[in-house]
Amino acid sequence: MDGIHVLQRVVEAVNECLSECAVVGIPPPKHPLGTIDVLKVINKGSAQGGPKGKFWVLDPVDGTLGFVRGDQYAVALALIADGEVVLGVLGCPNFPMKKVWLNYHHRYYRLASKLHPPSSDLWHKGFVLIAKKGAGQAWMEPLAWNLQGSHIVKIFKAVKVSLIDDPAEATFCEPVEKANSSHSFTAGVADSLGLRKHPLRVYSMAKYAAIARGDAEIFMKFAKAGYKEKIWDHAAGVLIVQEAGGVVTDAGGQPLDFSKGRYLEGLDRGIIASSGKRLHEKLLAAVEESWDSSSL
Numbered sequence: 001m002d003g004i005h006v007l008q009r010v011v012e013a014v015n016e017c018l019s020e021c022a023v024v025g026i027p028p029p030k031h032p033l034g035t036i037d038v039l040k041v042i043n044k045g046s047a048q049g050g051p052k053g054k055f056w057v058l059d060p061v062d063g064t065l066g067f068v069r070g071d072q073y074a075v076a077l078a079l080i081a082d083g084e085v086v087l088g089v090l091g092c093p094n095f096p097m098k099k100v101w102l103n104y105h106h107r108y109y110r111l112a113s114k115l116h117p118p119s120s121d122l123w124h125k126g127f128v129l130i131a132k133k134g135a136g137q138a139w140m141e142p143l144a145w146n147l148q149g150s151h152i153v154k155i156f157k158a159v160k161v162s163l164i165d166d167p168a169e170a171t172f173c174e175p176v177e178k179a180n181s182s183h184s185f186t187a188g189v190a191d192s193l194g195l196r197k198h199p200l201r202v203y204s205m206a207k208y209a210a211i212a213r214g215d216a217e218i219f220m221k222f223a224k225a226g227y228k229e230k231i232w233d234h235a236a237g238v239l240i241v242q243e244a245g246g247v248v249t250d251a252g253g254q255p256l257d258f259s260k261g262r263y264l265e266g267l268d269r270g271i272i273a274s275s276g277k278r279l280h281e282k283l284l285a286a287v288e289e290s291w292d293s294s295s296l
């Protein structure tokens with residue numbers, strides 16, 4: 001598809017969404033937007049971020065590889081006010097309701113757990129997670145997936161992190177691509193922490209969703225030195241995990257700083273999240289123990 005056609009599709013999609021505004025109580029525009037109107041709105045997306053003011057952070061397709069492979073990806077939106085994430089929305093259209101199917105795309109798991117292809121009634125997937133800073137709650141709205149054709153009731157359900165704090169029972173998740181996070185370093189940390197389960201490798205911010213929903217207890221991302229993490233790859237997920245009861249910091253135990261512009265400047269080594277304080281402290285200690293012998 002060439003540029004002009006993509007643009008046409010975008011304009012159509014925007015107008016389709018706007019025509020449904022009334023559903024959420026916003027009056028729809030009197031006339032559909034034209035191409036120039038849509039381009040003007042897109043051009044407003046030039047905020048550089050920073051410590052003052054309010055701005056939205058959007059990652060329309062996070063986990064691009066997962067998206068093109070028909071695997072996990074996320075649509076992530078966050079509102080940042082004076083450098084703090086105050087609202088997070090994370091859409092995970094391919095995320096299965098049953099944890100066991102998260103790994104369906106990975107041959108190793110299919111064979112190890114003798115998974116058969118999911119039947120359509122089991123393959124319920126897709127939800128939107130929402131959290132507001134300070135609410136102490138994160139919410140999940142499943143996407144409409146009743147394949148039996150019966151009435152679809154959309155309900156928000158509170159999600160909570162897992163209660164497991166024994167590393168031997170915990171599951172950790174990490175990026176699929178070795179280029180995005182060192183698998184050998186996290187394997188060392190896992191060993192030192194006493195994690196026994198095989199890592200859950202999931203594309204995109206769906207990893208934060210896995211922690212918030214209690215599908216996994218730990219998330220680690222250690223990119224190569226020099227890589228700068230972007231705020232849109234983390235903002236929504238971090239708030240959702242925190243409000244669901246989890247903890248997210250850098251490897252030095254400091255909160256991620258969303259006030260420094262487009263990047264998470266000053267990030268100490270990597271990003272770690274866990275389902276609770278006790279596990280987090282053990283994880284920080286294990287990272288410290290493994291760091292000196294690592295080549296990162």
Ligand SMILES: Nc1ncnc2c1ncn2[C@@H]1O[C@H](COP(=O)(O)OS(=O)(=O)O)[C@@H](OP(=O)(O)O)[C@H]1O
Pocket residue numbers: 059061062063064065066174175176177178179180181202203204205221223224227230233
């Ligand atoms: N070299 C390198 N190192 C670290 N991180 C990188 C790197 N390259 C990309 N990215 C960013 O990682 C986003 C995808 O991260 P994931 O955790 O989903 O990784 S993975 O796709 O599961 O391997 C991905 O987000 P999207 O571009 O939205 O897919 C990138 O912003």
Ligand SMILES: [Mg+2]
Pocket residue numbers: 059061062063232233
């Ligand atoms: Mg991204």
